[in-house]
Amino acid sequence: MSTATAPARLTSHASLSHLTFAGLLRSEWIKLRSLRSTFWCFALIFVLNIGFAALIAAQDLTGGASQGPADAAAGEAGMSAATTAVTLGINFTVLIAAVLGALVITGEYGTGMIKSTFTADPRRLGALLGKALVFGVVTFIVGLVSLIVASLVATPLLDSSSNISIDWSDGTFWLALVGGAGFLALAGLISYFLGAIIRSSAGGIAAGIGLLFVVPIVLSIFTGLTNAKWAANVAAFTPSNAGGLMYGYGAGKAGITDGIVSLDQGLGFLVMIGWVVVTGILAVILVKRRDA
């Protein structure tokens, strides 16, 4: 114990552990797993993906049309129908991913936690991207595992309802599952960066849901009413339309016919990446510049 007259020299911290990106990732993982809301959102994504797959797989997907011998249904049409059944839940669970994406960042602004986060990482970039990475990876894993389990659950149902058997060696099928999980993660990330830009939970969720659900509907109504080609082309590049191709069975053919742009699976993925990068750059600029 030192005395008041001779203050002890504090030991240098140079040899001790310091701020690292790995540390920020660990920190964000602890934050993600220590909130009940996160757990329930992921659980809901899991359950709904499997539930919808089971529900659809139990229906007769052949449309009552006679498929002839059983091996005919095992062909491309059968796998396409199976993929649709297994990935249908994504249309709904993407909503949860978007809400969660906005919440993981706006929740910190709303509670004041962001001040603690940014005093631990005063440069902010590592914390913002570390959180994005952890959230994105976890969402992808939860999505992928849920789609694989959904496929397993759907296998006996498809067999009895539609005489379709899933070919697990089909690369196109796997690509759709990976694409579906990727779509959930990327849509969640767009919403995350919008949340970082807007900083309020209500605003962040509204922006995320608005971009994913409202904008495509508005554009489609507009296109229907006016036949405007530009509106149809804009709609093709919205996250839900472009990203929706990610989990189709060999979805889409890229090209332009009669001035209407159409994308394929790979381009759909690139458009989603583009959305994430653009919102991400905007978020980084604003988060670094603004007072926390």
Added chain:
Amino acid sequence: MIIADGLTKRYGERVALDHVSFEVQPGMVTGFLGPNGAGKSTTMRLIVGLDRASEGGVTVNGKRYADHRAPLREVGVLLDAKAVHRGRSAYDHLLAMGATHGIGAKRVKEVIALTGLESVAKKRVGGFSLGMGQRLGIAAALLGDPATLILDEPVNGLDPEGVVWVRTLARHLAREGRTVFLSSHLMSEMAQTADHIIVLGRGRVIADESVETILARAKGDGVRVRTPHASSLTPLLQGQGITVTGTAADLLEVHGLPASRIGELAASSGVVLHELTPLSGSLEDAYMSLTQDEVEYRDTSVPDAAAVSTDTQKEAVR
């Protein structure tokens, strides 16, 4: 050591901090005083880079906060007891904070024990009282065992026992050679904790001196005398450099004469005294006189709030 140099912060037209410069030395507790809205919290946020300075700069141990390799090991900061996600437990909050710097569960448990949070550590922060939140904030500040501590209103919401605990802790940390910088709007609290005081008023430094200096300046030389014979005592006391004011029929306030001399004079002429009290101006008075022109949110309908309140007190005495 914290060095602020010409620190200026503007929010649009409003100037929150106007070229503030000061040094906070290690090995002592430095108090940061000022009325609400004076810019204390803004200054502290600027030190750790949560807000950007419009002009000027501030360094901690020679570097900008953000330029340190291990910011949490350099500076521990309590800015706001509410800088925590309400849905997370205190333990998980500290674990997540520490993880950024490779600080593990062992140290987390140490600071939890140090701040007396063991019984609530696994509970969600949303249910914490203001005092417990304050302790959690202090635990987070101590996590990196930092050489510099910045605590914004650390005793806010604490019970008397907690106030004493913070005071003891601050003094102990300073004695270990650390730089301890804490803000308050209560001069009386600062007087018992700080060695040095920086007073901020409307975004400017209006005093930067040791507690002794402020105390010495605050000490008055008045004596209160209560006697049924006020009218006969008054002429006995009056003389060179002595003022006697009657504040009530049996009450005098004497300046320029020590209490002992007043007692002797009264005894020598047979004047009965009921009370003889040396008056010392409180630190609070000294602080009020320093800041009374600098209060940001004064009720404009009352020309001089301080004068009015003094009058009311006199009214009560009468």
